[in-house]
Amino acid sequence: MRDLLLAGEIYFLAFVIGMLMAAIIKIMLFVIRRISPENRGAGAKAGQPDKGGGAA
Amino acid sequence: MNLMTLFQGVGTLFYQEPNVVIARIALIILGIVLVYLGKKGTLEPLIMIPMGFGMSAVNAGVLFLSADKIGTLFMDPLVEQTDELMGILQIDFLQPVYTFAFSNGLIACLVFMGVGVLADMGNVLRFPFTSMLIALFAELGTVITFPIARAMGLTMGESAAVSIVGGADGPMVLFASLILAEDLFVPITIVAYLYLSLCYGGYPYLIRLMIPKEMRGMVVKAAKATDITSKEKIIFDIIACTLLCLLFPMGAPLFVSFFLGNAVKESGVLKYMELLENVLLYMATFFLGLLLGVLCEASTLLDPKILPLLVLGILSLALSGVGGIIGGYVVYLINGKKFNPVIGIAGVSCVPSTAKVAQKEVYKINKRATILQYAMGASVCGVITTAILTGLYITMVPLFE
Known part of the structure; x- marks a missing residue:
């Protein structure tokens, strides 16, 4: 058991x-x-705000 | 001159116990049969050819080492005293390999590094829950065999070591049995490798028995092949390795070997890949086979525990196969009957053989059905789940003994 x-x-x-x-x-x-840079780039390209920070 | 002294391999047959003599002759014949079956492809040639040679040669090449001592010039696995070991290291030609690479599990780790290079984590990352669930079900034999072995009179360590045969990973069985059942590691590992070769012949029958023909040909929707990157695979390798090492430090050598091998492949360092895949894997497999054969001395295999090991080894693998197919059915039901249960058999690890068995069985019914992506995911997960169970056994069993 x-x-x-x-x-x-x-x-x-x-x-x-x-x-x-x-x-x-x-x-x-x-x-x-x-968080990958490619996704952030894709977002910006599609006309959405870039969530990755960078220069304001 | 006495002919018995001149031809000592034959001469010793007249000085040994009758049961040892019979076992020696039987093992010489078995070694020859293994080489033949390896050449024919019935058994795995990479292991069976060196193992068969070792088995025949060690039982034939017995000589009088001194007036009252009979032995061989291959190696002595039972030597314990340091001084004696130093002497034997200079005489027995395989003793250095045994002492420095076999008895500490290094050879199992080298094989595992090579397996890591061969494994593709892409399908595990693509279907993590499906693959892991199937692989966990396919460990059924690894778990159920343990209490059965205990009921048959084996110790906890021996029971755990023979149960791991159900995980269908030769190096894992070797590593675990070296830790848990040092006295029986030779027969347990040999049983594992013999059955691993045989079960691929048996699993197709199990699939046909448990899964109706119309279900076996079911098409499963494939995923995009490029959606998992090397970076993601390497991150998984390091996270999984660290997590498993944190949980089971006793199994850390195996975990690091497997995941490091895979990380080397994904990092694209070609020189390391070639070293692990083309040199270390084959070198380790060759010596593993040869040493296992050489360890099959008649006196070692006359242990009365061998018969239960033979029964338990095959039982463990058969139960794992049944468990894998049950896992396939569970995923089939979870996925709204849009999953081929044949994939379940691939959860019984041993990359990539069981995945190939599954694909072959599906292909026989439906030439357009491709299940290899899911099958490879389950197969690689099988290695991980066997590593988890090995870690659990080698950590928990000593606490209860």
């Missing part, structure tokens, strides 16, 4: 860490794309 519980505990932790990594990937991609 103890072994079964340990196996269950390990699987549960693996699921939590795995899903956490997937969430990190989503957040990371969102942040990178948000």
